[in-house]
Amino acid sequence: MATKETSLTNPSCSARSRSTDDDTQALGNHGEVDMGDHNANSTKLGGGPTRRLADLLSDAGRFAYCGLVTTALQQLFTDTQSDTEFAEHSLQHMLQHLALPKTVADVMEVTLSGGCGTGSEVGYRELLKEEPVLQRSAVPLVQDLVILAVQSGSYDARTRVLIGHVSVQMRVPLDVMEMLEESVHEYLTEEALPTSPEEAARQQTAQRHAKYRRYTMIGLATLGGGAVLGLTGGLAAPFIGAGLGSLLGAGTITAFSSTAGVAVVGSLFGAAGAGLTGFKMKKRVGEVEEFEFEELTVGTSLHVTIAVSGWLSKDMPTFTEPWATLHHSREQYALRYESKYLAELGNTLDYLLQFAFSMAVQESLKYTVLAGIISAVVWPASLVTLASIIDNPWGVCCRRSAQVGRQLATVLLQREHGRRPVTLVGFSLGARVIYYCLEELAQRKNSAGIVQDVILLGAPVTACPTNWKPFGTVVSGRIINGYCQKDWLLHFLYRTSSAELHIAGLEPVKWIDRRMFNFDLSDIVSGHMDYANKLEQILRTLGLRTRDASRADAGLKKSATFSPSATEFDKIRNSRRAQEDAVLKPLRRSFSEPALHRPHSPPFGRRAKRASLSSTPTSGLIQP
Structure with a gap:
């Protein structure tokens, strides 16, 4: 879904961003948060302009970002025709999102086809770590991928697997990724579902507590160097300092707050809005009598x-x-x-x-009956007599x-x-x-x-x-x-x-x-x-x-x-x-046998x- 980009020079770009900033202000009282960016734009609570991640990355950073995603696509989704088509579409979407030139696009297409060998993701990861906006945490990159995915109104299962894979590569815990999903979901449903004033007040209180829990979780996410960003050091990220409205960016806010945004919610969650509990079987399949x-x-x-x-x-x-x-x-x-x-x-x-x-208890001294049961070579006659029952x-x-x-x-x-x-x-x-x-x-x-x-x-x-x-x-x-x-x-x-x-x-x-x-x-x-x-x-x-x-x-x-x-x-x-x-x-x-020793198991x-x-x-x- 195309979105119209607008400037965030006005701190009150939308009522929603003001509300979210107000919610996060309470956290700022525990210690001033200012992640900043490479252009020294303040991201203090309730403060000034923030920009999309694509605008904050250098040319090398955007190249590495696209390269990391493309390498993941090549590893995960090139086995079948439908997966290959998905990978190609995702690459084009990423190239457009990062505004990369044709020369870079050509390199990425070769990477997607497997022409660049293996191991390149390590180099891309190291390049991204050098970006000022990602030095303290790679959370902004993961949240950028989540937002980019839901803007189209379809959160494909392959997209979620891809984001999880990139999260692991960038050492962002999967629980943090899920917190980011939860925040985006919460924002979308707040916009789309009208409620009474009393219900709205109750939901606002509950959601404020949920936000604080998520902020703490994200803030304590382990960074690439093994350090933990504590509460006094800043609660992780542009995500908290700027509030959700600033995080999404003005163009996204405009889209999600409009009729088009309601369409996105309807596409993501189903037009009926009742989830699977609203499903009623209209036509029997075979002998099925009950299905809900x-x-x-x-x-x-x-x-x-x-x-x-x-x-x-x-x-x-x-x-x-x-x-x-x-x-x-x-x-x-x-x-x-x-x-x-x-x-x-x-x-x-x-x-x-x-x-x-x-x-088995009756034959416990002989072990022959239960041994026969376990080996299933010769079933005991007394057990076989029950076969008609089962x-x-x-x-x-x-x-x-x-x-x-x-x-x-x-x-x-x-x-x-x-x-x-x-x-x-x-x-x-x-x-x-x-x-x-x-x-x-x-x-x-x-x-x-x-x-x-x-x-x-x-x-x-x-x-x-x-x-x-x-x-x-x-x-x-x-x-x-x-x-x-x-x-x-x-x-x-x-x-x-x-x-x-x-x-x-x-x-x-x-x-x-x-x-x-x-x-x-x-x-x-x-x-x-x-x-x-x-x-x-x-x-x-x-x-x-x-x-x-x-x-x-x-x-x-x-x-x-x-x-x-x-x-x-x-x-x-x-x-x-x-x-x-x-x-x-x-x-x-x-x-x-030993357990599975892998970087990401179970x-x-x-x-x-x-x-x-x-x-x-x-x-x-x-x-x-």
Whole structure:
């Protein structure tokens, strides 16, 4: 979207910038902030003119800025035709944004085609560090990329992956990048959504506290030299000193405050403005009877997360409860689907698991029965007798989950969520839903740039790389396959449901691609039901942000199963863990492979609390 540039010589360029400056003035009382720029333009709180980053960089700085972005595009998005077209379009947008001459454009086009080799990003990074405006922090560069992205009204998943990659290269924490996204989102929604005076006052107070929290976070961001910019040294950046209005620049303020700005918001967040909770299934897909979204968190964001459960149980009877501690983004939904069938499956799984443990205890001195279960070479006859009980609900849910996945793909293609990146995370049959969603997206047009990251846990789907390869056209970021080699229940369930010999929930997917990451969760997951019971620990291990379980509305339940007989269940519940350890411990394999030692691991950039997790990356790229 084209914007008209205007001067910021008038300190009150808009009511919004004045309001934001007033909000940030309180922080200035703790210590005067003046980042300045290379032309000595003051950026003190409530103060004088500021300029776009492109205007503050030298010719060498603009060249390095474009070169860094182009190198990232070449590394990330040249595998498929749609990605190549995206990379070429992004390069042209960047050249125009930085007003670079044709000679530079020619060099960048060669770089994008891979003609400049590797390692050039190091030189670009060092050049940028010499720029006065970036010497103290590279945050202005990241915020410039975020603003440039949302101005078009479409925050492509590939764009977000690109910005995250550049953030890591410039040593800007991903949490800070998300804070910048939050600020831009907050500004956009304030402009577009009218409220009553009372509601506006309440929101203003809440948002002021949120701003202070973000400012502190950004101000404490670790800089390239390892120093930390404290409160008395200035709260990071032009971002705070100038306020959001000055940060965006006069041209951006003009655009966002106009009718065109409302159109940008409508494009980003969906015309209805109700998010995914407003979606109603108008037409059935196959046998699907139930398909809707429930809010996990209240709020909107530039990034959406959709969580998909694999079953319902007595301990976790709702679709939201397993995900109570998930906090990957401010806007999160749980997919509600086929609850009647998933509840029946959950009851059956619990009964089967209880029976298996009872049988294992009876044979604990011999170890032969459970050893047979784990190896799945010869299934015990007593367990096979229960096959008729489990096979039917499992088969029904497997079939319906595939159809639900195709329906989810249709919803995403219709942009019910707007034009924002989506992260999909699911366990068991929920992971199967996501798998078939990706499969459907890969077969449809205009599906690139919707899905950013995918996390599949204990997925009852094929591990054949040929089946996963098409996902490279629809997933911009990372595909995480979390598996457990000793998940005998999944192996037993899959023995007749499919002829597949390789199951993603039991082994790594050997697809060589920069997107693909396999994580052996055997040190955390001792059985299939643990994907729900230990979900918070799994998410933390993979680097997804979580909330404190004690502060969440619903904590994770520790009990794994329930029996049709409450009396029998109470007897088993208290002793089952001890029984399981007594029987399983001698049979457990030892997993001592080292953790993934990379500059940016685990896969979502946040430190895992369990460093012993075995992981298998397929690329050495530094990514968000």
